Amino acid sequence: MKIYGLAMSTCTQRALIVLAEKGSEAELVPVDLMKGEHKQPAYLARHPFGVIPVLDDDGFTVYESRAIMRYLDQRLGGAPLTPSDPKARAQMEQWISVEQSYFSPHVLTIIHQRLLGPMRGAQPDEAVVDQAKGEIAKAFDVVGKALAKQEYLAGEAFSLADVSWMPYVQYLFVTGTGDVVTSNDHVNAWWKRVSARPSWKRVAAQAAPPKG
Template identity: 45%
Template sequence: MKVYGHPMSTCTRKVLMTLAEKGHRAEFVMVDIMKGEGHNAEHLARQPWGQIPAFEDDDGWQMYESRAICRYLDAKLSGPSLMPADLRQRAQVEQWISIETSNFTGPAMKIIYNLVFGKFFGKDPDMAAVEEGRKGVKKAVAVMERQLENRNFLVGDGLTLADIFFMPYIEYLAAAGELGLIDASERVGHWWRRLSERPTWAQVIGRTNAAS
């Protein structure tokens, strides 16, 4: 298996975290998007939008889109299941993945692009966009707070893809100095602390010397 991506990419980190939680590794192939490598012909053949990550299975079969890759890896690989067996809980995981995609990530990325990634390109932050992002994140966190009453994970009794898909964005909110948006909810703050302290996450984001 191969993962084509960048270690700082939020979507690449979703795939690496899924692999780590399943107890598997893939060959990591660097695509340096900072140098425009996402738009060379070789990568565009794998990912027509020039984005990352892309995935290649052992037999050469390829796919892209991080959430789809994670679902595939969870179903394919041995190890702990990251989707509940219960039908209604599976539906709830999909509900929370949709919330992450549609209601959380967009606002969070307005903050991250302006306060973290923009620095790499020498851009001044658009603070109006940052404030708009803060409002969106606050609304999502309020909904998450209700969901996390009397539970350690968003759905069921263990880690699922729903939890994993939020993680890269919250890590970057912390890097942006905006973790207070998460800690504004005691429940969501505690949930994040438990997730961020998992050894697999430390491996993925480079807090340990283990290879991804």
């Protein structure tokens, strides 16, 4: 298996966490976003929308990180990351959708303001950051109420819903806005729990720039 992506990319990390949970590996084929490789015809033939990641499983390709994580969960052995109980499964899907619709877009706003913009010489607009943090706090209020009653988003077992949220929660710390996580007790306790998993430690270590 090959994943066209980058270890530091949130969307690539969804696939990498599932692989690590399953005790599997794939060859990570780097795509040079700085050079615009993802907008070149060779890459667009793999992903017509020109973003990462793409999974290639012996010639079968699939793109969109949430589709990839669902595919890997079914395709690979190891503990399932999708509950068999219909209610727990519906909860899992609900939280994946909440992540996609009401959480990650606001983290992306902060990533643009605090990381990507400054790389191009722009100053962060802190009013925009504050507004995004407010929206994230609202989403965390909702998620926190669920996490007050259960260890993981879909109930008592770690699932794809947790996988889906983790990379963007991590980027709140990377962008200096981790206080929005630590100020919500239930979300913070969940983050400590999921980020202590060996799968996450492996993915985070892969994403860290080499020291020295």
